[in-house]
Amino acid sequence: MSDISQSQTNISVGLHDLERGLLSSLTTLPCCVFFCINVIMLFTLRSKSVFRETCRYILLYNLILADTLQMAVSQILYMMSICRITLPYPVCGILVMFANLTNEISPLTLVLMSLERYVAVCYPLRHATIITIRNTEVAIIMIWIFCSLNILIRVLLLLEFPFEELQSLQMKDFCSTFFMFLTPVSHEYDKAYTCFLFVSAFVGVTCSYIGVMLAARLASTDKASARKARNTLLLHLVQLGFSLSSTVNNALLLVISKTVSRRVLVVVQNVFYVFLIILPRCLSALIYGLRDQTIRPILVYNLCCQLKLTVVTGNAKDAEATVKSFIKIHLKLPEDTVKNIAFDRVHRLGGVRSPAGRPRPIVAKFGQFKQKEQVKSRGRELKGTDFSVNDQFPKEILERRKVLFPVRRNFIQRGSRAVISVDRLYVDGQLYRDPGTTPWLY
Structure with missing residues (x-):
């Protein structure tokens, strides 16, 4: 797409080295921060089995992976334009095509995530059979194949350009998608495909939102789940809007260039690059990481470089050892089974000092749903005792x-x-x- 790499190019040659260095530093610093956040989010989504075995988290991983790769390629092109590095047409073509590929993954993944929420609310009893890990992985593969076919078409259109008539394959301008539109057909195809992609994504997300809204009016629908799904779909629409905002980057710069000086235009160009191209690529990680109650504590823990206070760590380990001992002795599960049980976190309720003779309850969050159900199924062993095992609500x-x-x-x-x-x-x-x-x- 012609918008993605544009703000990385056309850096004013008239800028002094100090000004250019200051601009690049102010632009690169937030980009590096956003990139680190995305990488940590990707690590978080692969660190626990609950994320690897839940379809919506698998889709989220694919979305953030595409955004992170797009962010990396955009920053590479930006730094090359700052350093005034030109590339041969084949090398630039590879970078631009990869940037286009990752940029097209995001809106299509948002459609899949919206459909998943629609099925969860409107067909809750069939959700587990429709939205499976296998079906999710197949859908993600199909998205990558579809976008790859589009890239193949772009390459075939580029081959129509008479490269043999050029004196050298070295580009005279900085590498960007705009300068890779070597034929009018390529430019027209890019506009048509971009329009088709975002209109289709908008229709898909909007229809899912309307379906959830209608389902929320039914008495048999879980109102809380419908409300959360509605908010999630609104979030998807906002994300789609941010993705679309990058496509108007060139048009905005063209309008502004007619009213301001070139020096001001370069500053505006850098601001647009950060807020219209780079920042939207980080919003998915930030919004989902802070909004999702399952991801948030683990993401914050990883963002803090996995630092914990010694006292807290010790208490958590003591509580986890107590729970495993309880499961083995009172619930009578085999020792090998107990050893394989993984907890996301374990802690006691209440203050450090509890009333005399009254133990503080322990809350344990299991890493795998099957292990939790296995432990709960042994609750019959506690009949006639002072212990109980229940869900926390x-x-x-x-x-x-x-x-x-x-x-x-x-x-x-x-x-x-x-x-x-x-x-x-x-x-x-x-x-x-x-x-x-x-x-x-x-």
Whole structure:
């Protein structure tokens, strides 16, 4: 796409070395920071099995990977333009085509992430069968193949240019997508494909958003999940808008160049490069890293270079050892199974000092869902003891469950089969709904 590498080029030759060095430093520093954040986010998404085995995190990894590669190539082209380095046409073509490839991955991945949220809200019972790891990986591969075919078409269009008539393959200008439009057909194809790509992505994300909005009006839909999915899809639209903003970079610079001096234009060009091209590539890592409750603590831990206070580390290890000992002795799981259980974090609730004779509960976040369910299934071994194993819910959910427990008891006394799942009561397989008792379902 013609917009991605443009702000890296055409650096004013008239600038003094000091000014050029200052501009490049002010531009490169935030780029390096954003790049490091993305790399740490990629490491975080591969550090835990819960991320590697969850489809939406796999899609997020693909999105951030493409953004990171795009950021790296853009910065390379920018630094070469600052240093006034020209390249041969073949080398520039490889860099530009790779930049185009990674730039096209982002909007298509956003469409997949939107569809995943749509299925999770509108078809919750079929989500696990539709959105599988295998299907997700196949969809990602198809995206890369589709974008690679587009790059192949661009290369074939470039071959129509009579390179043999050139005295040298060395470029006279700095490497950028704009200077790789050697034929009018290439330029027209780029505009048509860019328009098709972003219009299709916009339609896909918008339709998913409308579907979730309509599903949220149904009484059987989880209102909290629908609200979160709606906010996520709005976020995808914003991300798509930022990706689209890079395509108008050239048009904005062209308009501004007619009203300001060249020295001012160079400054504006650098500002646009940071805020329209580089910053949007880092927003996915920042927004998801701070918004997702599962990613946030691990990302912050990695951003802090995995530094922890000695006291905290010791308490966490003691609590984890206590939990594993409890699972082995009281839940009677085999020792080999207990050794293989991985925790994301383990800690005790309450202050350091607890009332005399009252132990503080331990909260453990399992790294794998299957291991958590295996431990919970052994809860029958605690019958008649003072111990219990339960899921930890937010305060809002706990209040709802307190309301449902007496209702469940009444149904059981009548001979019905009543089961509470999170904040819902199912009686003989049917969802129990009552405006006075379960207002959160309306």
